[in-house]
Amino acid sequence: MKLGSLLVGLVLLTGCGGDKESPSAPLKVGAIFPMTGNTATYGEESWNGIQLAWDDLKAQGIHFDLKLKDEKSESQTANIQTKTLIENDGVNVILGSVASSNTLQIMLAAKEAGIPVITPASTNDTLTEQGGPLASRICFNDSFQGAVLANFALNEGWRKGVAVVDKAQVYSTGLAENIRKAFEAGGGTISFEYYSSGDTDFANTIQNVANQKPQVIFFSGYYPEGGPMIRQAGEKWKGVPLVAGDGFDSPELPKLVGDTSADIFLSSHFAADAPDPKVQEFAKRYEERFGQPPGAMAGLGYDVLLVLADAVKRCKDPRDPEELGKAIAATKYKGITGYMDLSTPDRTPRKDAVIVKVEGGLKFYRAVPAAK
Amino acid sequence: MLDYLLNGLALGAIFAFIALGYTMVYGIIKLINFAHGEFFMFGAFLGFFVLRDLGVERLPLPQPLPILLSYVAALTAASLGAGALAVVTERIAYRPVRRAGRIAALITAVCVSLILQNLAIKAWGAKPQAYPQPREWIDTDDLAGAAPANLYAVKRVETTGGEVVENEVRVVEAGAALDDATRARLRAEGHERVYRQVPLDRGWTRGFVLLALLLWAPVLWFLVKRTRMGKAMRAVSEDSDAARLMGIDINRVIAWTFFLGAFVAGVGGVAYCVSYGKVEPLTGFLPGMKAFIAAVIGGIGSIPGAILGGLVLGTAESLIPYALREGLGWEAAFAWKDAIAFALLILILVFRPTGILGRAVREKV
DSSP states (O other), X not given: OHHXXXXXXXXXXXXXXXXXXXXXXXXXXXEEEOOSSTTHHXXXXXXXXXXXXXXXXXXXXXXXXXXXXXXXXXXXXXXXXXXXHHHTSOOSEEEEOSSHHHHHHHHHXXXXXXXXXXXXXXXXXXXXXXXXXXXXXSSOOHHXXXXXXXXXXXXXXOOEEEEEEETTOHHHHHHHHHHHHHHHHTTOEEEEEEXXXXXXXXXXXXXXXXXXXXXXXXXXXXHHHHHHHHHHHGGGGTTOOEEEOGGGOOTTHHHXXXXXXXXXXXXXXXXXXXXXXXXXXXXXXXXXXXXSXXXXXXXXXXHHHHHHHHHHHTOXXXXXXXXXXXXXXXOEEEETTEEEEOOSTTSXXXXXXXXXXXXXXXXXXXXXXXXX | OHHHHHXXXXXXXXXXXXXXXXXXXXXXXXXXXXXXXXXXXXXXXXXXHIIIIIOGGGSSSOTTHHHHHHHHHHHHHXXXXXXXXXXXXXXXXXXXXXXXXXXXXXXXXHHHHHHHHHHHHHHHOSSOEEOOOXXXXXXXXXXXXBOSSOEEEEEEEEOTTSOEEEEXXXXXXXXXXXXXXXXXXXXXXXXXXXXXXXXXXXXXXXXXXXXXXXXXXXXXXXXXXXXXXXXHHHHHHHOHHHHHHTTOOHHHHHHHHHXXXXXXXXXXXXXXXXXXXXXXXXXXXXXXXXXXXXXXXXXXXXXXXXXXXXXXXHHHHHHHXXXXXXXXXXXXXXXXXXXXXXXXXHHHHHHOTTOSSOOOOOOOX
């Protein structure tokens, strides 16, 4: 009984403390990324980008109280970490994550608590709709990305495709559906082959794809499976170009693929060696600090904190989740990954994409303009 | 059809490799050693470090000897290392609970498995890493003519935080001219030596696994059936108290059993990661599970049973989805191969609880 009342007292005390927090104290920002597990390079890159942006903001006198949580590349953990950040740390806004399945869990948990979420990199179409009005993103979505990939293949004259799809990821199945729609609309024929994230032996998937003698192989999934799959395929897929989504954009991909003569293209948000001088300057700084050229997740991580800072500037009281959410949804900001106008019905910018080619590293190939 | 059969056999051979260790340990102390998959992973990591860092492939010998030797070194390190880990694990974790009943031992095994996984995450990071491709090193001064393949070098970058990061960079494209200008450029960039990656043919790695299995199985069988140590193992398996009364050093026999099982798993770990291209702390988990199933299907405790079980499981995982797809037109059948494997386990347990080659043992009352 005594213990109980003591606890209630404590909760009240901390609750009061929260209310009285001075408005000049930095805004509490939660970040949830896969720092370990299968897709850990996504988390590392995103967080590196956020740190660079944080330094830049600090130089301008803008402070955020950043709290990073690891979702371990697991959607259940993403859900738990969201609740921890909201209930224990009392964050005002959450940034994260990368894989759409995991971001969905963050958005659903944050929706319940009424906390705004911005995802830097999750592209699944229905995310922002399921996440409610306080959920937004700064990247394009998969109906755009699917069309980019399909049209790229069609323009090269490849009409018969097979899509390799990870059946355990919403990103993967959603993107594959979008590729199919656009590819068939453009006169191509396509069939699907499935695998599951976590698989290591792809011999049969490779065989199934090869048996259909496609002109192009679409890959809708993430690099930890895609890279080894291409390496294992070796001769079996010889001469067939591969076209993948942004799930391939990781510095680890070229290493996993190994030395290959295959032509691998992927659509992404950003390329470190793109001609834009602003991008080049960012890439140079990033490489000096972290020893590696930045991938798309680094660029998006950098932009997402700057987008947040821009929205906070436009708020009278950024601690009011409604107001902050509205300010984010009214964002019009030019970052290093392109122009981001979030005032669309689905709070998803219509951004440019880039096609990147894998040649011992990720190399800029061409830019694809945004959808109207 | 033939392709799918071969795919299945290749995968099954790996399962069989791991299943051997399960079955030997179970045969002797009736312990299901769930940490066995972690011995496999540990071997795979040791092989990874030997291949990446030891530099055996830089030995000044004619090709392909250095590459071959680097694999021999990796396999040796992996098998001995995994064996040693197994002996240490047995001494620290299993021996104290050996007399505490099978449930206690089983729970200990699950815990050891989780502890080893987490130690590996702590030590080597949780992200998957590309398994090193064999490299053929070439002195920059010896480069001439046209590049036969893409040439790579290691670029070391010191970050502003003082950390040194090593990146693999492609320095020359295949077919580019290797003239004075290129050599000067490479030297200016600090690359005294460059390398080409030698992709391993899938046929070779598979052939290696099958061959190793074919060679190892009789050796193991011989060790167990024809040597003094093997005789001691069988005696401990039959009645450990009576064996001790006959003067058999039970602890030594059990340690040997763990060592042999893990030794084989270490070889399997390197072979697995070389064929599938990556390694991570969870590498041992699913193959370990599958190998356990293979051991049960074959009849746990039986060495031929483990091999048969592995091959049956691998083939079933490959051919059943193939049949479902070709016969019933179920397009996504291959995505359900794990479910199919586990269903097979249940079916076999229902109709043949002791496995294909297992013997029913009557409980003495």
